[in-house]
Amino acid sequence: MNIKSILAALALTVMPVTGLFAQKYDGVIDKTVALVGNSMILLSQVESEVQMMQFQGYVSDRNLRCVVLENMMVSKLFYTQAQLDSLAVNPDMVNAALEDRVNNILSQLGGEEEVEKYFGKPLHKLRQEWREMFMEQNLVQEMQRTVAGSITEVTPKEVQQYYRNTPKDSLPVIPTQYQYSQIVLYPDVEKANMAVRERLLEFRQRILDGEKFSLLATLYSEDPGSAMRGGELGMSSRSIFWPAFSDAAMALKEGQVSPIVETPDGFHLIQLIAKNGDMFNARHILLRPRYTAEDRDSAFTRLDSMRNVVLEDSLTFQQAAWRFSQDFKSRTNGGLVADPNTGAPFFEVDQLKPADYKVLQGMKEGEISEPFESVDDEGRSGNTVYKIVRLEKIRPSHTATVEDDFNVLLDITSNRKSMDAIENFIRDKQATTYIVIDPMFQKCDFERDGWVK
Numbered sequence: 001m002n003i004k005s006i007l008a009a010l011a012l013t014v015m016p017v018t019g020l021f022a023q024k025y026d027g028v029i030d031k032t033v034a035l036v037g038n039s040m041i042l043l044s045q046v047e048s049e050v051q052m053m054q055f056q057g058y059v060s061d062r063n064l065r066c067v068v069l070e071n072m073m074v075s076k077l078f079y080t081q082a083q084l085d086s087l088a089v090n091p092d093m094v095n096a097a098l099e100d101r102v103n104n105i106l107s108q109l110g111g112e113e114e115v116e117k118y119f120g121k122p123l124h125k126l127r128q129e130w131r132e133m134f135m136e137q138n139l140v141q142e143m144q145r146t147v148a149g150s151i152t153e154v155t156p157k158e159v160q161q162y163y164r165n166t167p168k169d170s171l172p173v174i175p176t177q178y179q180y181s182q183i184v185l186y187p188d189v190e191k192a193n194m195a196v197r198e199r200l201l202e203f204r205q206r207i208l209d210g211e212k213f214s215l216l217a218t219l220y221s222e223d224p225g226s227a228m229r230g231g232e233l234g235m236s237s238r239s240i241f242w243p244a245f246s247d248a249a250m251a252l253k254e255g256q257v258s259p260i261v262e263t264p265d266g267f268h269l270i271q272l273i274a275k276n277g278d279m280f281n282a283r284h285i286l287l288r289p290r291y292t293a294e295d296r297d298s299a300f301t302r303l304d305s306m307r308n309v310v311l312e313d314s315l316t317f318q319q320a321a322w323r324f325s326q327d328f329k330s331r332t333n334g335g336l337v338a339d340p341n342t343g344a345p346f347f348e349v350d351q352l353k354p355a356d357y358k359v360l361q362g363m364k365e366g367e368i369s370e371p372f373e374s375v376d377d378e379g380r381s382g383n384t385v386y387k388i389v390r391l392e393k394i395r396p397s398h399t400a401t402v403e404d405d406f407n408v409l410l411d412i413t414s415n416r417k418s419m420d421a422i423e424n425f426i427r428d429k430q431a432t433t434y435i436v437i438d439p440m441f442q443k444c445d446f447e448r449d450g451w452v453k
Contacts, residue, residue, distance in 0.1 A: 030042055031043050031438070032438070033437070034072070034073055034437050035434070036076035036077060036080070036434075036435050037076065037080045038080070039080065041069065041072050045072070049072070050064050053068065062445055062447075063445065065444075066441065066445060066446060070444070070446050070451070074426060077429040078139075078144055079139055079143070080429075080433065081429065082140060082142060085143070085146075087143060087146070089135050089138050089139055090142070094131065094134045094135050097134045097137075097138075098134055102123075102126075102127065102237075103237035104237075107235070107237050107240060110234075110235045111235055111276050111279055112276070112279075144422065147421050147422055148419075149418075150421060151418055154410060154413050158413055158417075159402065159409050160402055162409060162413045162416070163402050171399050172399075172400045172405075172412065173399055173400070174395070174400050174405055175348045176349065176394065176395065176396055177347060177348055177395040178349075178357075178391065178393075178395075179347075179392040179395075180347075180356075180360060180392055181321060181330070181389065182337055182388070182389045183321050183325040183389075184327035184376075184386070184387045185303060185325075185326055185385065186376075186385055186386075187291040187295040187296075187299065188291075189289065191295075192291050192295075193267075195289070196267045196287045196289050200267055200269055200285070200287055203220070207269075208257065212230075213230075213231065213269075213271045213283050213285070214230025214231055215230070216285060217230050217284065218230050220285060221284070221285045221287075222266065223265075223284065223286040226283070230283060231283035231285055233281065233282055233283070233284065234281055235279055235280070235281040236280070236281070238250060238278050238279065238280060239278070242263040242264060242265070244261055244262065245261055245268060245270070245284075248268075249270050249280050249282045252270065252271075252282075255271065257269060266286050266287055266288035266289070267286070267289075268284045269285045270282050270283070270284045271284070289384075291384050296373065299386035300371040300386060302324075303371035303386060307371070307388050310368060317335060317368065318334030318335060321335025322334055322335075327376070336392070339351070353374055353375055355372060356389065359372055359389060360389065363391040364391065366390070366392075367391055368388060368390045369390075371386060371388050372388075374386075426448065427448070427450065430448070431450065437452055
């Protein structure tokens with residue numbers, strides 16, 4: 001687990017409780033159940049968060065209300081220190097979180113009127129409450145990052161100490177990893193795109209001549225989720241779609257059919273059903289470029305010729321990749337494929353494209369594959385490529401060692417130090433912060449001691 005994963009996990013402790021079920025609390029008269037410094041935690045807040053977590057399928061072997069209350073008290077410790085340290089709220093992150101929340105709820109409930117009916121409040125009031133909630137959350141997360149980032153740099157000695165002190169059966173198991181090079185050819189994209197456009201133009205004319213859009217969507221759309229509903233997407237916020245798609249849909253009148261719209265998913269025809277503010281409901285037909293057997297055979301013939309040239313030692317695989325491969329990123333490395341995020345040249349099975357793994361798993365080091373069909377680095381359906389690969393090296397699955405997996409152990413040691421810093425912060429603040437818990441929660445089996453004083 002890296003530091004980002006740690007902070008994501010910690011975010012569970014800082015999520016404010018004003019959620020989808022907040023308005024449903026109507027049991028016991030509301031009361032303060034905990035006071036942490038100057039911050040109160042209400043019973044209604046605990047109940048709302050419990051309902052939300054149950055809705056999301058959260059399961060705990062401890063009393064869920066006790067879990068929620070402890071998480072909220074931890075959050076208040078960080079929030080209080082963030083205020084003392086005068087940490088600043090990041091307005092861009094708050095606004096992004098707020099818009100994401102509003103758009104998701106609008107899409108789930110079907111529009112502003114339904115949201116206001118469900119929550120019993122006008123949307124502008126909900127926005128205000130949620131903004132305050134996300135501002136507090138932002139400060140808490142920033143304080144957690146400050147604490148986690150305060151540790152000194154991990155030394156090789158600390159990594160070795162972690163390795164020596166950890167039972168071998170508790171050390172991480174490194175799965176099988178593959179290092180490979182590739183030569184890639186792309187099909188004739190323009191030709192395939194033109195074929196899709198011509199087919200969609202035919203569909204559009206048939207709709208204008210009286211055929212039902214929904215019938216054609218059911219029969220031909222390549223979006224399986226909406227095709228079974230006649231292409232209907234449901235009332236949703238425009239922000240959840242590609243901008244080109246949303247702009248085209250919002251520009252239509254009810255019942256009108258759009259020209260062809262291109263997005264990273266493919267090519268669309270859109271028919272507007274209804275719109276309300278920044279939300280709309282539409283049908284669409286999605287088609288993606290498809291490549292012919294002629295495209296495939298031509299690419300395979302060229303790749304097979306390159307493979308033979310390498311096998312005959314006329315060129316090395318690296319030289320052939322430099323000269324012929326159409327994948328720029330791997331071509332500059334002589335065909336060697338590297339993780340775009342880390343630069344690492346080894347890939348675990350779940351990091352490989354399925355078509356690539358199917359070929360690599362049957363190869364020996366140094367072997368060059370026959371030509372095969374795969375997808376490009378974007379991995380989206382329809383982004384077809386043709387390639388040959390050379391298996392450079394296999395690292396069999398093994399228990400991590402300092403010699404072979406130092407960076408993995410370094411990350412683990414660093415993360416442990418960050419978590420220790422977080423826990424030390426919580427313990428220190430528990431001891432020095434005024435905390436009072438209502439008797440109805442004092443018998444909770446809290447994960448940490450020190451709450452009940």
